[in-house]
Amino acid sequence: MQRILSSGKAIRHFRFLFLSLLLLSASAGADSTVSAPVKSKSGVSVKTLDNGLKILVKEDHRAPIAVVQVWYRVGTSYEHEGITGLSHALEHLMFKGTTKRKSGEFEVALSRIGAENNAFTSQDYTAYYEVLAAKHIETAIDLEADRMRNLVLDKLEFLREIEVVKEERRTRTDDNPNSKMREQFNAVAYLNNPYRAPVIGWMEDLDNMNLDDLKDWYAKWYAPNNATLVVAGDVDPQEVFALATKYFGDYKAVKLPVVKPRTEIPQIGLREIVIKAPAKVASFMMGFKTPGMITAKLGKVEKWEPYALDVLANILDGGSSARFAKKLVRGKEIAAGASAGYMGYGRMPQMFMVSGVPATGVEVDVLRKAIMEEIELMKTSLVTADELERVKAQVLASEIYQRDSVSHMAITLGSLEATGLGWELMDEYEEQILAITPEQIQQVAKKYLNEDQMTFARLEPQSLTSGGDK
Amino acid sequence: MRVLTGLLLAILTTFSSLGVAGPKFEHWTLDSGLRVYYVDIQDLPMLDINVTFDAGSARDGKKAGVANLTMSMMDSGSAGMSADEIAEAFESVGARLYASASKDMANIGLRTITLEKPFNKAIDNWLSVMKSPDFPKADFERLQKQMKVSFESSKQRPGSIAGEAFNKNLYGDHPYAQPTRGFEDTVAAMTTEDLKAFYDQYIVEENAMVTIVGAVSREEAEVLAKRVAEVLPAGEKAKPIPEVKPLTEAKTVHIPFPSSQAHILIGQTGYKRGDPDYFKLYLANHPFGGSGFTSRLMKEIRVKRGLSYSVYSYFSPSRELGPFVMGLQTKIEQIDEAKEALNQMLKTYLKDGATAEEIEESKLNITGGFPMNIAGNSNIGNYADVIGFFDLPLDYLEHFTDKINEVTHEEAADAMRRRINPEAMLTIIVGGEEKKDSDKADGKTEGQ
Numbered sequence: 001m002q003r004i005l006s007s008g009k010a011i012r013h014f015r016f017l018f019l020s021l022l023l024l025s026a027s028a029g030a031d032s033t034v035s036a037p038v039k040s041k042s043g044v045s046v047k048t049l050d051n052g053l054k055i056l057v058k059e060d061h062r063a064p065i066a067v068v069q070v071w072y073r074v075g076t077s078y079e080h081e082g083i084t085g086l087s088h089a090l091e092h093l094m095f096k097g098t099t100k101r102k103s104g105e106f107e108v109a110l111s112r113i114g115a116e117n118n119a120f121t122s123q124d125y126t127a128y129y130e131v132l133a134a135k136h137i138e139t140a141i142d143l144e145a146d147r148m149r150n151l152v153l154d155k156l157e158f159l160r161e162i163e164v165v166k167e168e169r170r171t172r173t174d175d176n177p178n179s180k181m182r183e184q185f186n187a188v189a190y191l192n193n194p195y196r197a198p199v200i201g202w203m204e205d206l207d208n209m210n211l212d213d214l215k216d217w218y219a220k221w222y223a224p225n226n227a228t229l230v231v232a233g234d235v236d237p238q239e240v241f242a243l244a245t246k247y248f249g250d251y252k253a254v255k256l257p258v259v260k261p262r263t264e265i266p267q268i269g270l271r272e273i274v275i276k277a278p279a280k281v282a283s284f285m286m287g288f289k290t291p292g293m294i295t296a297k298l299g300k301v302e303k304w305e306p307y308a309l310d311v312l313a314n315i316l317d318g319g320s321s322a323r324f325a326k327k328l329v330r331g332k333e334i335a336a337g338a339s340a341g342y343m344g345y346g347r348m349p350q351m352f353m354v355s356g357v358p359a360t361g362v363e364v365d366v367l368r369k370a371i372m373e374e375i376e377l378m379k380t381s382l383v384t385a386d387e388l389e390r391v392k393a394q395v396l397a398s399e400i401y402q403r404d405s406v407s408h409m410a411i412t413l414g415s416l417e418a419t420g421l422g423w424e425l426m427d428e429y430e431e432q433i434l435a436i437t438p439e440q441i442q443q444v445a446k447k448y449l450n451e452d453q454m455t456f457a458r459l460e461p462q463s464l465t466s467g468g469d470k
Numbered sequence: 471m472r473v474l475t476g477l478l479l480a481i482l483t484t485f486s487s488l489g490v491a492g493p494k495f496e497h498w499t500l501d502s503g504l505r506v507y508y509v510d511i512q513d514l515p516m517l518d519i520n521v522t523f524d525a526g527s528a529r530d531g532k533k534a535g536v537a538n539l540t541m542s543m544m545d546s547g548s549a550g551m552s553a554d555e556i557a558e559a560f561e562s563v564g565a566r567l568y569a570s571a572s573k574d575m576a577n578i579g580l581r582t583i584t585l586e587k588p589f590n591k592a593i594d595n596w597l598s599v600m601k602s603p604d605f606p607k608a609d610f611e612r613l614q615k616q617m618k619v620s621f622e623s624s625k626q627r628p629g630s631i632a633g634e635a636f637n638k639n640l641y642g643d644h645p646y647a648q649p650t651r652g653f654e655d656t657v658a659a660m661t662t663e664d665l666k667a668f669y670d671q672y673i674v675e676e677n678a679m680v681t682i683v684g685a686v687s688r689e690e691a692e693v694l695a696k697r698v699a700e701v702l703p704a705g706e707k708a709k710p711i712p713e714v715k716p717l718t719e720a721k722t723v724h725i726p727f728p729s730s731q732a733h734i735l736i737g738q739t740g741y742k743r744g745d746p747d748y749f750k751l752y753l754a755n756h757p758f759g760g761s762g763f764t765s766r767l768m769k770e771i772r773v774k775r776g777l778s779y780s781v782y783s784y785f786s787p788s789r790e791l792g793p794f795v796m797g798l799q800t801k802i803e804q805i806d807e808a809k810e811a812l813n814q815m816l817k818t819y820l821k822d823g824a825t826a827e828e829i830e831e832s833k834l835n836i837t838g839g840f841p842m843n844i845a846g847n848s849n850i851g852n853y854a855d856v857i858g859f860f861d862l863p864l865d866y867l868e869h870f871t872d873k874i875n876e877v878t879h880e881e882a883a884d885a886m887r888r889r890i891n892p893e894a895m896l897t898i899i900v901g902g903e904e905k906k907d908s909d910k911a912d913g914k915t916e917g918q
Binding site: 006062063064065095104107108111112113114116117131132134136159160161162163164165166167168170171174175176177207278279280281309318320321329330333335336357359360361370386389390393394396397400401403404405406461464465 | 513514515516545553554555558561562563564565581582583588598607609614615616618619620622623625626627628678692728729730731756761762763769772773775776777778779780799800801817831834835836838839840842844845846847849
């Protein structure tokens with residue numbers, strides 16, 4: 001069942017969280033403080049159970065449907081070398097039996113009510129979800145509560161499922177030259193920070209993973225005080241709170257492991273790698289170390305900085321009128337594609353990412369140079385009022401379009417919560433973006449988009465020797 | 471998301487129009503002939519308006535790729551506006567212009583917010599783009615170069631190679647055999663004159679229908695529809711495309727590729743929109759390979775044997791016979807085992823059919839999942855397009871679950887047996903070295 005490995009452009013899906021928050025949530029159970037339900041301006045109702053389980057409910061009564069999601073604060077960035085891919089492998093096994101239900105019953109119960117269900121793992125979280133008719137949310141909450149504490153990890157099922165995970169790795173990464181580049185890019189961009197590992201895990205780690213590793217991981221992280229229940233759709237918050245109390249309420253908070261900070265050491269010069277893989281199309285990616293939303297939340301940079309980086313990404317690549325499309329794809333006609341994105345929504349700082357595919361007959365270095373010139377231009381001159389207005393108009397419109405998807409709303413809430421950024425960020429996002437000025441964009445460009453903090457990876461295509469293309 | 475892309479595809483393509491007590495579709499035809507489908511949804515201040523033409527790549531003829539290229543050029547120049555100006559015009563009001571082609575349809579659509587000022591500007595520009603595209607030569611040459619990169623890129627993806635080989639071998643000389651984006655040589659040889667000719671012939675009112683979904687009143691929708699009709703020349707309705715001739719014997723094509731996995735597709739022709747066996751076959755496939763983790767294929771091939779991350783089967787109905795496909799990816803050493811498992815399971819399923827219990831479970835799943843299919847502007851817009859384009863009854867969604875529930879498990883099994891011939895399956899394998907013992911292999915097909 002399973003998985004979306006997040007990679008590539010993070011819209012708002014990453015996650016942050018700092019050490020103290022974990023410790024706090026562990027002790028919150030002991031304090032047995034129950035928060036009074038609160039409703040925010042965006043219509044989110046919130047409650048935290050005695051055992052630390054936080055519940056977010058977003059009402060949307062357009063259609064009689066609902067989304068139930070459980071988010072655990074565990075993912076690849078909680079792993080260490082040698083056990084990479086463990087969070088994701090456990091996610092696969094979470095669809096097997098529990099002490100109450102035999103393997104397979106879970107799927108049948110959901111299938112009978114027409115629910116769509118799956119899960120996804122990222123660097124910062126593991127999330128499980130059901131999309132279903134609103135009248136059936138109790139079934140989903142019951143099943144999610146059951147597998148939070150009662151999973152049965154069976155040896156034979158593990159041995160079969162780990163082969164499935166390896167096949168997944170082959171499909172996603174090993175046979176995809178661009179994924180391979182991305183994987184190795186991360187391993188070089190981050191030296192001591194766990195974001196260097198692939199979510200699906202290195203193949204050798206998968207080969208050597210065992211059932212005890214999974215049991216240990218499950219026992220450590222799958223607890224009410226390490227989870228957020230998000231329910232969105234045609235539901236009544238009070239009813240959701242009551243169901244959550246009924247099914248999750250008896251679980252005890254557990255003492256969560258201390259997560260070592262593993263803050264990435266400062267980068268002190270350009271890093272550059274070449275990936276040689278069977279392929280036909282050259283491409284490249286570059287990343288600049290930047291602060292994240294979490295950095296601002298902790299007061300280490302100005303609050304506006306991440307938003308300025310977000311707008312900057314949109315100036316370069318926010319549609320067909322943005323600079324990359326206008327100047328590099330059209331204009332100079334040197335790019336088949338070029339993209340920019342700010343990854344600022346993790347539990348730890350990440351990067352400002354740029355990637356490019358040269359147009360036919362154009363060398364990688366030509367496009368790379370042109371992109372660097374565009375980045376320099378962001379430092380030396382202010383963006384125009386027109387450009388900025390266009391970005392803001394698109395942000396405003398997107399906020400409306402996104403409300404068409406109940407799942408999207410739930411994912412935004414859950415990921416913000418799971419990364420330690422806090423779901424409340426959703427309420428201020430639009431306002432913060434609209435307040436960004438040309439000067440602020442210039443400042444963050446100068447401060448962060450420097451070659452000394454850059455990692456560059458290039459895919460150098462090798463012959464598809466046995467391919468049928470010649 | 472269920473991550474099984476094949477499965478998702480199946481759901482989207484075969485199932486893209488179901489409903490419960492859902493949206494209220496209104497339909498009328500203008501005096502000038504344009505068919506209009508309208509759904510009033512006031513929940514969000516947004517509108518989707520989409521004109522669909524019977525002008526998919528099935529109309530390409532020898533100029534493979536012309537429908538796709540024509541639609542791809544819609545944002546490149548019109549009424550003297552340059553590509554830059556068009557991009558700015560839409561994006562400055564947060565609107566999105568869409569134009570694309572698939573095998574049956576071409577469409578030109580717009581998503582916009584409905585606040586008065588941005589709305590008026592977006593609509594005006596959208597109509598202008600549709601009315602007088604310029605097809606500037608320089609922009610077209612750039613597009614051709616970009617397509618070249620896209621063709622090259624497909625050659626490094628075994629899944630793309632398998633998909634194209636499947637259609638090519640399944641459809642032979644039928645237009646569906648050609649990829650929508652065309653071939654390298656046909657795209658390179660195309661001229662803007664070809665695009666204009668295609669546009670003039672097919673992007674016309676007689677060949678069009680429009681869907682209007684969102685926060686506009688019926689009166690406003692009527693005005694919008696008339697404005698669409700005004701920018702389109704009357705033209706002529708396109709002639710029916712040829713019927714598909716099903717395969718009559720088995721065929722295997724193994725394309726070598728330096729990958730760690732092989733992509734395997736096994737299938738043949740399935741059914742079309744409006745097919746009398748539509749509901750029976752839709753239901754019959756569900757417990758076999760269409761229901762995700764409760765399906766036979768998934769339980770056996772993934773859960774029990776760990777052979778593949780993704781395994782599925784689906785019917786994808788189109789104007790004429792769409793494909794029936796079973797697919798998976800597995801490491802090279804397991805090709806034979808996986809292929810035999812698929813074939814054996816299909817044979818057993820055709821012989822015995824689903825159990826009554828499986829069919830009951832599937833009915834519960836399909837009908838229970840119904841509300842999700844009709845939730846939200848995007849989903850409703852997609853239904854409106856399908857209902858309009860394929861001339862399905864307006865109450866199609868209302869009766870979908872009833873039609874499914876009426877099918878008995880014997881009828882489902884019988885339809886599957888009548889329509890799927892296990893002796894005439896097409897098998898495509900991409901990955902590993904070609905093996906000499908591949909039965910009836912026609913050797914290598916070109917890697918596209």
